[in-house]
Amino acid sequence: MKRLGAISTTLLLLFFGTIVFAYAQHEGKDQGKSQPAHNEQQHSQPAARPAARPGPAYGGVYHGAVKSDGPTHGGVHHSGVPQHQGQVRSGFVQSRARSWDSEHRSWAQRGGYNGYRIPDDRFHQYFGRDHFFRIHGLPLLFVGGYPRFQYDGYWVTFMDPWPEGWNPNWFETDDVYMDYSGDGYYLYNRAHPGVGIAVNVSF
Numbered sequence: 001m002k003r004l005g006a007i008s009t010t011l012l013l014l015f016f017g018t019i020v021f022a023y024a025q026h027e028g029k030d031q032g033k034s035q036p037a038h039n040e041q042q043h044s045q046p047a048a049r050p051a052a053r054p055g056p057a058y059g060g061v062y063h064g065a066v067k068s069d070g071p072t073h074g075g076v077h078h079s080g081v082p083q084h085q086g087q088v089r090s091g092f093v094q095s096r097a098r099s100w101d102s103e104h105r106s107w108a109q110r111g112g113y114n115g116y117r118i119p120d121d122r123f124h125q126y127f128g129r130d131h132f133f134r135i136h137g138l139p140l141l142f143v144g145g146y147p148r149f150q151y152d153g154y155w156v157t158f159m160d161p162w163p164e165g166w167n168p169n170w171f172e173t174d175d176v177y178m179d180y181s182g183d184g185y186y187l188y189n190r191a192h193p194g195v196g197i198a199v200n201v202s203f
Contacts (some may be wrong), residue, residue, distance in 0.1 A: 024185040068080060091142045092171055097161035100195075107184030107198055115185070115200040126152045127178045132190055136172040146199065147171070152180070156187070159198040 070161075097103045107113045118127065139150040146158040156178065167173065167187060175190045178199065186196030 088140060088171075089169070092147065092162075093168065095146050095158065095161050096168075097164050100161070100163040100165070104163075105188075105198065110184075110198065111161070113184030113200075116154070116202050118201060122152075122179070127180075129177050129179060129188070131179040132175040134175060134203070135170065153203075155202045156185075157200045157202070158187070159200055162197055163192065163195055 018150070073119070127201040133151065135149050141148050143157055146161070148155055150156070162170070170189060174192075176187055177190070178185055178187050178188075179196075181196060185199050185201055187199045188194075188196050
C-alpha cells in the first residue's frame, strides 16, 4: 500500500511537472515570436543616442539652440531668439524711442514694481552702480519688441524703449548697470548718467 501511494505521488508530481514545463515552453514560444522582430528593429535602426546638448546656434543652453529655418519678423526669429548679430542690431533699432520724453514711464507711473525682488545680499554683490557690464554677448532675445537679456541668472526685460539720443550700438559698447531706485529696477548707461530704463526682473 505504501508502495502504491509513493507511485501515485510520483505520477502526480510528474503530471504537474509536465503541465508546468509545457506551460513554460508555450510562454517561451510567444516571447520568441516577438523577440526576433525586436532584434530586427535593433539591427535595422541605429542605437538611440542620448539627447544632444544644445549646439552652437544663437541662444545655446538658454534657448535650446533654436534652429534658424523659421521666418523672421523685423529681424527677430519667430521664437523671439535673435539668430545672429545683424538680427540683434535690428531688434535694438526697433526698440529705440522716437521721443524718450513721451514714451518712457517710471515704475511709479506704472503703478509700482510687481516683478521679482533680488535678495539684498545678492543685489549688493552683483548689481548697483559699482557692478557694470555690457549687454553684448549676454543671452538675449526680444519680447514684445523689447530686449530681454540674462545677467547673473536673472532675466532682465526692458519695459521702455531706449532713448533716441544714445549711440545706435550702445548695447555693444557702453557699460550699463542695474539699480533699484525707490520704486523699482532701472537700467542705467554710464555714458548717459541719470537716464534709467524701467526693467523687470524674473527667473
